[in-house]
Amino acid sequence: MASAARRPSPPCAAPAQSRASSGKTQRRRLNRGGDRQANAALYRIVLSRLRWDDRTRDYLRRRLSEGKTRREIIRCLKRYVAREIYRLIAAIKTAACHTDPDRTAS
Numbered sequence: 412m413a414s415a416a417r418r419p420s421p422p423c424a425a426p427a428q429s430r431a432s433s434g435k436t437q438r439r440r441l442n443r444g445g446d447r448q449a450n451a452a453l454y455r456i457v458l459s460r461l462r463w464d465d466r467t468r469d470y471l472r473r474r475l476s477e478g479k480t481r482r483e484i485i486r487c488l489k490r491y492v493a494r495e496i497y498r499l500i501a502a503i504k505t506a507a508c509h510t511d512p513d514r515t516a517s
Contacts, residue, residue: 450489453496457488 460467467488474484 453489453492454485456492457485460488
């Protein structure tokens with residue numbers, strides 16, 4: 412999923428990042444702007460998946476073994492969930508536009 416040609420995630424919901432590196436330490440700082448309710452919803456979705464979804468728990472274990480912190484892993488999962496939700500919403504809007512030609516996607 413880490414391709415250079417990937418479309419950016421929607422800025423209103425996804426936890427945006429900026430570089431905050433120093434020396435050999437590679438870090439990213441979160442942009443605290445955006446929709447707080449959407450961010451809270453993404454966080455709850457990720458926590459639910461961590462508790463109930465086997466794929467997400469496997470992902471957590473794999474990333475922990477790579478040396479990532481739990482906080483970094485949750486941040487990554489929030490981005491994945493935001494992309495997934497964005498694709499679902501875009502597909503619904505596209506389907507609605509194809510069924511009703513007078514309606515436009517906005």
